[in-house]
Amino acid sequence: xxxxxxxxxxxxxLVITAIAIVRATDLFSAVMLSGIFSLLMALNFFLLDxxxxxxxxxxxxxxxxxxxxxxxxxxxxxxxxxGRSLRALSIGIIAAVALLMxxxxxxxxxxxxxxAPAQQHVAPWYIEKTPELVDIPNIVTAVLSSFRGYDxxxxxxxxxxxxIGVMFLLGGGRGxxxxxxxxxxxxxxxRHLIPKVMARLLVPFILLFALFVQxxxxxxxxxxxxxxxxxxxxxxxxxxxxxxxxxxxxIPPRVLLWMSAGGAxxxxxxGLAGIAMGGNFLEYSVLADDPVLGQHIGIIIIxxxxxxxxxxxxxxIFHAFAARD
Amino acid sequence: xxxxxxxxxxxxxxxxxxxxxxxxIGALRMPDFYTRIHGASLTxxxxxxxxxxxxxVHAGLSLVTVKxxxxxxxxxxxxxxxxxxxxxxxxxxxxxxxxxxxSDPAGAAPEQESAS
Numbered sequence: 257x258x259x260x261x262x263x264x265x266x267x268x269x270l271v272i273t274a275i276a277i278v279r280a281t282d283l284f285s286a287v288m289l290s291g292i293f294s295l296l297m298a299l300n301f302f303l304l305d306x307x308x309x310x311x312x313x314x315x316x317x318x319x320x321x322x323x324x325x326x327x328x329x330x331x332x333x334x335x336x337x338x339g340r341s342l343r344a345l346s347i348g349i350i351a352a353v354a355l356l357m358x359x360x361x362x363x364x365x366x367x368x369x370x371x372a373p374a375q376q377h378v379a380p381w382y383i384e385k386t387p388e389l390v391d392i393p394n395i396v397t398a399v400l401s402s403f404r405g406y407d408x409x410x411x412x413x414x415x416x417x418x419x420i421g422v423m424f425l426l427g428g429g430r431g432x433x434x435x436x437x438x439x440x441x442x443x444x445x446x447r448h449l450i451p452k453v454m455a456r457l458l459v460p461f462i463l464l465f466a467l468f469v470q471x472x473x474x475x476x477x478x479x480x481x482x483x484x485x486x487x488x489x490x491x492x493x494x495x496x497x498x499x500x501x502x503x504x505x506x507i508p509p510r511v512l513l514w515m516s517a518g519g520a521x522x523x524x525x526x527g528l529a530g531i532a533m534g535g536n537f538l539e540y541s542v543l544a545d546d547p548v549l550g551q552h553i554g555i556i557i558i559x560x561x562x563x564x565x566x567x568x569x570x571x572x573i574f575h576a577f578a579a580r581d
Numbered sequence: 582x583x584x585x586x587x588x589x590x591x592x593x594x595x596x597x598x599x600x601x602x603x604x605x606i607g608a609l610r611m612p613d614f615y616t617r618i619h620g621a622s623l624t625x626x627x628x629x630x631x632x633x634x635x636x637x638v639h640a641g642l643s644l645v646t647v648k649x650x651x652x653x654x655x656x657x658x659x660x661x662x663x664x665x666x667x668x669x670x671x672x673x674x675x676x677x678x679x680x681x682x683x684s685d686p687a688g689a690a691p692e693q694e695s696a697s
Contacts, residue, residue, distance in 0.1 A: 448666070450666075458655075458658065
């Protein structure tokens with residue numbers, strides 16, 4: 257009952273935030289509101305016991321995406337241009353789609369219904385077989401990286417492709433992706449004592465937490481995607497207070513490119529190693545004498561690959577935006 | 582003993598919530614940007630201390646309490662910094678506090694203090 261009430265409260269706030277985003281004429285407010293939207297969405301996920309998804313939403317949606325959008329705002333004017341008004345048409349389309357969705361929602365099973373198709377299909381098998389086949393407490397990680405390893409491989413390559421696309425669009429001149437740093441970006445907030453001291457205090461802990469989320473993903477919510485986003489958030493904080501140049505000195509662009517591609521490559525290699533050792537593509541059980549141990553090895557390596565790619569791509573995108581003027 | 586623990590926990594949480602509410606009202610009702618930050622920072626400082634303190638009392642001596650303490654420490658460090666950064670950015674962007682005219686805010690501040 258309490259969960260339901262909190263859920264209704266959070267969803268109402270979500271709707272209010274969405275309306276506020278649509279009505280905002282200032283892009284800066286819209287970005288900030290979309291950060292709030294993601295945070296509310298993360299709370300909703302958490303309420304539905306989807307802790308892994310909540311962590312991803314909070315780290316990527318509310319954290320890194322907001323910063324990237326802000327960095328992107330540097331390239332555009334922040335107020336909306338008066339365009340041609342097709343208001344009646346767009347309201348009509350939105351109303352029609354909304355009515356369709358509301359109509360479709362009547363056909364949905366109710367929340368938490370044990371007889372719903374989603375609970376009846378493969379979920380019971382995962383819950384039953386994970387302790388036996390993979391033997392890690394976090395079933396989400398087992399599903400994501402072992403049972404559904406193909407899907408996650410695809411996601412990693414989507415991230416990599418998106419990163420390559422952004423680098424082509426934004427990445428400066430030949431061979432020098434982040435060459436153009438103006439003095440302001442270079443300096444960062446280094447003259448502001450309080451944020452500087454606080455960031456110095458926090459950055460190590462943020463990076464440590466990212467590593468925890470990375471390598472503890474089998475036992476608690478987390479994994480490569482979340483860890484990558486948190487790691488990037490730490491580095492972005494560092495580059496905000498100490499300046500871009502220093503951040504690029506810590507992790508040079510070349511290393512970022514190697515991380516982005518190397519992570520995906522690492523993931524794919526694990527799949528090929530499975531074939532080489534007599535199994536199927538992405539079959540981890542053959543990686544060691546003991547199938548369960550093989551699963552553990554495979555999951556840790558592919559999560560590392562995911563983390564590397566996410567870190568490399570997100571950080572490259574941030575630097576590419578920050579280097580533009 | 583358990584009763585008292587629950588009572589103290591509840592009182593702390595409710596008091597903290599009141600401070601958060603006051604901060605929310607302040608952020609909406611105060612006349613200008615700087616006074617609004619002042620109102621909102623109340624939700625950042627005293628509110629979480631009391632709410633999280635109440636939750637710590639509720640949880641008793643356990644791992645949860647340690648985690649809550651870590652969260653509290655994090656909030657105590659980051660929230661005032663965020664408020665400071667916000668106010669500082671507004672000042673640098675040229676936003677003058679209400680009632681201070683267009684003069685240099687750094688020079689004008691002591692004058693107003695002596696006048697009030």
